[in-house]
Amino acid sequence: MSMSLKDKYAIVGVGYTDQGRVPGRTALSFYVEACANAIKDAGLTREDIDGLISYRYFQPALSEREVTPYIIAQYLGLTPRYLGQEGNCARSHLYHALGVLEAGLCHYVVVAYADNALSGNRFFDEINADRAVFGQFGALADYAMAARRAMHTFRTGPETWRQIAVGQRKWANLNPRAYFHDQPLTPEAYYNSNWLVEPFRIPDCCLITDGGRAYVVTSVERARDLKHQPVAIMGIGQHNPSSYIDQAFHMAGPTGAKVAGKTAFETAGITLSDIDAAEIYDCFTYTVEITLQDYGFFGAGEGLDWFRDGTIEPGGRLPVNTSGGQLSEAYFMGLTPLTEAATQLMGRCGDRQLGPKTNTKQPEIILCSDNGGILQTHCCTILRKI
Amino acid sequence: MAYQKPLPRPNADTKPFWDGCKSHQLRFQKCQNCHHVRWPPSIICPLCYSHNTEWIVASGKGKIYTFAVYHQAFHQAFENELPYVTAIIELEEGPHLLSNIVGCNPEEIECDMAVEVMWEDINEEFSIPKFKPVGEQRVLTQFAQRPNSGRR
Numbered sequence A: 001m002s003m004s005l006k007d008k009y010a011i012v013g014v015g016y017t018d019q020g021r022v023p024g025r026t027a028l029s030f031y032v033e034a035c036a037n038a039i040k041d042a043g044l045t046r047e048d049i050d051g052l053i054s055y056r057y058f059q060p061a062l063s064e065r066e067v068t069p070y071i072i073a074q075y076l077g078l079t080p081r082y083l084g085q086e087g088n089c090a091r092s093h094l095y096h097a098l099g100v101l102e103a104g105l106c107h108y109v110v111v112a113y114a115d116n117a118l119s120g121n122r123f124f125d126e127i128n129a130d131r132a133v134f135g136q137f138g139a140l141a142d143y144a145m146a147a148r149r150a151m152h153t154f155r156t157g158p159e160t161w162r163q164i165a166v167g168q169r170k171w172a173n174l175n176p177r178a179y180f181h182d183q184p185l186t187p188e189a190y191y192n193s194n195w196l197v198e199p200f201r202i203p204d205c206c207l208i209t210d211g212g213r214a215y216v217v218t219s220v221e222r223a224r225d226l227k228h229q230p231v232a233i234m235g236i237g238q239h240n241p242s243s244y245i246d247q248a249f250h251m252a253g254p255t256g257a258k259v260a261g262k263t264a265f266e267t268a269g270i271t272l273s274d275i276d277a278a279e280i281y282d283c284f285t286y287t288v289e290i291t292l293q294d295y296g297f298f299g300a301g302e303g304l305d306w307f308r309d310g311t312i313e314p315g316g317r318l319p320v321n322t323s324g325g326q327l328s329e330a331y332f333m334g335l336t337p338l339t340e341a342a343t344q345l346m347g348r349c350g351d352r353q354l355g356p357k358t359n360t361k362q363p364e365i366i367l368c369s370d371n372g373g374i375l376q377t378h379c380c381t382i383l384r385k386i
Numbered sequence B: 001m002a003y004q005k006p007l008p009r010p011n012a013d014t015k016p017f018w019d020g021c022k023s024h025q026l027r028f029q030k031c032q033n034c035h036h037v038r039w040p041p042s043i044i045c046p047l048c049y050s051h052n053t054e055w056i057v058a059s060g061k062g063k064i065y066t067f068a069v070y071h072q073a074f075h076q077a078f079e080n081e082l083p084y085v086t087a088i089i090e091l092e093e094g095p096h097l098l099s100n101i102v103g104c105n106p107e108e109i110e111c112d113m114a115v116e117v118m119w120e121d122i123n124e125e126f127s128i129p130k131f132k133p134v135g136e137q138r139v140l141t142q143f144a145q146r147p148n149s150g151r152r
Helices: A027-041 A069-075 A090-102 A138-153 A158-172 A187-192 A256-268 A285-295 A335-346 B015-022 B076-081
Strands: A009-016 A051-054 A082-084 A108-116 A195-198 A210-219 A231-239 A277-279 A365-372 A377-385 B027-031 B053-057 B061-070 B084-091 B096-100 B114-121 B127-133
Touching: A009 A027, A009 A090, A009 A335, A027 A069, A027 A108, A027 A210, A051 A069, A051 A090, A069 A082, A082 A090, A090 A108, A090 A210, A090 A231, A090 A365, A090 A377, A108 A335, A138 A195, A138 A285, A138 B061, A138 B084, A158 A187, A158 A285, A210 A335, A231 A256, A231 A335, A256 A285, A256 A365, A256 A377, A277 A335, A285 A365, A335 A365, A335 A377, B015 B027, B015 B053, B015 B127, B096 B127
Parallel strands: A051 A082, A051 A108, A277 A365
Antiparallel strands: A009 A210, A009 A231, A108 A210, A195 B061, A231 A377, A365 A377, B027 B053, B061 B084, B061 B114, B084 B096, B114 B127
16 A cells, blocks of 8 residues: 555654642643653754644643643644644544644644643543433443443453453552552452442552653654654554444444554554554553454453463563553553553663563564543554664 | 432433433334434434434333443432442343343342333432333332322
């Protein structure tokens, strides 16, 4: 395919902020700091940045303004040629960035997500009146329903999900940024923790995080002149089953991961066996299982055996969520997986670095996923060193 | 005590449904072109785009497609009901409807279990459709003591 996006664009910088529980800061402050750090990390200046895309959906805390990309641009001294004002779906942000780069409208695009929900103590999700009537609140119960249907449809349940929660926690224990860096999770502790909305216990659920994360994307050609080893977007695919869970038939698979994954692998021209590690969007443990299952790593219900004996842990044969992921490191939408994959491929991950340090394969190719709504939208991105 | 839970907020699309609930009828739109029974309500059929629609009354019988058991309340009014169960009901006519499973122990609930509608009359304006396992005879105290239980 002559129009292929394979290896044309690259992530060239990643921006971090303080993260975890960080009281006394506005959401805007995290956005601004994350973006500035990503720009500096890439070795660029604000004059170089001509595209900015950020998340926009959550209600701000009472004393704060809604964080629009306009405001972020103002606080960063940017006057971009493209601003993603409508961006309430983080899944689409890299798509948008590639679109404006491919069209020649922009050369360097920053993508960002930040929040202060943990200290801000606001409800994380929207409240839908017609669902609140029945006491249905937030994504947690909706995903619990999806997981329950999967328990009914194929062989899964807490025994499978426990291995995901425990495995990811071992990575978090190697990551000083991770919320649970100092707290191990044993299988016993998993089973002893309280139900929130059954079949999910506390360790099945992602964190709520204060902090921000950003990355810069540009052409591979431009990337070669910058500071870091470029991390190319080798393949990408998106699929949107769209239906809300109340009417969905895809909750036990195939989810959007199936078509999105197939598209990304076809673009990259590789197969599952070429993947060295995976950074999988993990709003809940079950999301990790159904995503890997739909990508084809195992058949329906075979995850129970596939995860056994530390498959995804340090030293395992397919490391998954090597920062601790959203379950154990921090929640930054699809930027948690994507930025971790990029920094792993750049070789900047310290104690958790894939390779000899963690008794895993030196990574050349990392598979990333992003998922949104209640399994309504999915993006699969394959990154590699170039 | 006054009803503390969030009330339905009918809009132009959902008003006929909530009006039906008031007379203990579960109403859904049926496409007169392709016969698809749809939920939520919409101006056209999502399958064939026909405007030609009629509201039908569903039997109130169905199966539990999936469910969730709340062990933590996210709203004060539900604290006293923990653990409570929300579920997606697959109705005989096809639509999937979010509701509650009542009248049984949460531990007895399974996917694909047969259920039927029962009505909670919360005030003069609204009745809420909830579901119980078929054949469940027990009457919950909350329903026995409803303020307008003698209305119909």
